[in-house]
Amino acid sequence: MRLDDIDHQIVAQLLQNARASYAQVGDAVGLSAPAVKRRVDRLRHDGVITGYTAVVDPAALGWTTEAFIEIFCTGATAPEEIYASVRKHPEVVAAYTVTGEASALVHLRARDIQHLEAVLERLRREQNIVQTKTTIVLSRLIGRPTDAPTS
Amino acid sequence: MRLDDIDHQIVAQLLQNARASYAQVGDAVGLSAPAVKRRVDRLRHDGVITGYTAVVDPAALGWTTEAFIEIFCTGATAPEEIYASVRKHPEVVAAYTVTGEASALVHLRARDIQHLEAVLERLRREQNIVQTKTTIVLSRLIGRPTDAPTS
DNA sequence: ACTGAAAGAATACGCTC
DNA sequence: GAGCGTATTCTTTCAGT
Secondary structure: OOOOHHHHHHHHHHHHOOOOOHHHHHHHHOOOHHHHHHHHHHHHHOOOEEEEEEEEOHHHHOOOEEEEEEEEEOOOOOHHHHHHHHHOOOOEEEEEEEOOOOOEEEEEEEOOHHHHHHHHHHHHOOOOEEEEEEEEEEEEEEEOOOOOOOO | OOOOHHHHHHHHHHHHOOOOOHHHHHHHHOOOHHHHHHHHHHHHHOOOEEEEEEEEOHHHHOOOEEEEEEEEEOOOOOHHHHHHHHHOOOOEEEEEEEOOOOOEEEEEEEOOHHHHHHHHHHHHOOOOEEEEEEEEEEEEEEEOOOOOOOO
């Protein structure tokens, strides 16, 4: 599962435009369309590329509020339990276990402040969670869509 | 620029698989392929969909370390200045200005801990930045690839 | 919404290193 | 044998009506 330079170029192309045709990608990297397809198939099979997604502007869909929540859990709560508590909430975009005082860091998006408040209440009702600390995003400076997949 | 229910379904489909054909999307939402294309064109034109990207597993590319850095700036540093200080570093995946004590929150990815350390040193050399507080990601619990675009 | 022309994807086959 | 390219067939896309 070693990736050569052309593999990296192909990945870069697909990061830029996941709907590009194999011929287009081939033009960019100096390969024929079937050769590109073979490599992409391999990259998918090897788990380097796990999927393709549209890049959507949340604000255009009416999701104007974004926040990071530090979650503090009881004693030694396993990551699986945190996962279970957090995955139910569709507003959660990402969640991580982290070093430091907090047990986990949750990245979420809400329609507005009222919606955010509702989500926080829901989160705090979870059994494991004893405290939350919210940091609201004022503005997004950079946001490369480079996040890893759910599945 | 109002979106009806079918628009939302189309967006959901493309979030799930950006390389799906118009016919496939049409099947899922109950429309013909050309009708889907018209709507997608409109969604792109209206800035709801800003692009398409591959979902890549950073670990498979050798990027195993991830961290969130709270950045503390001198006095009243403008968001533009923070942006300028942060955008140069390719390891930065996302950056936000936030409420709370910190001026900004930076999400970054590095190859390993040594690389992370190097990035932190680079960041701290920036003029505006007086202090950083690093939180290292131990494990990713959830990561829906729903982040907004760069441009 | 449907049809016809054009473009792209997938497979098979032959060539080179 | 591993990898690329060409050729063919089949599907998808797109612009007309």
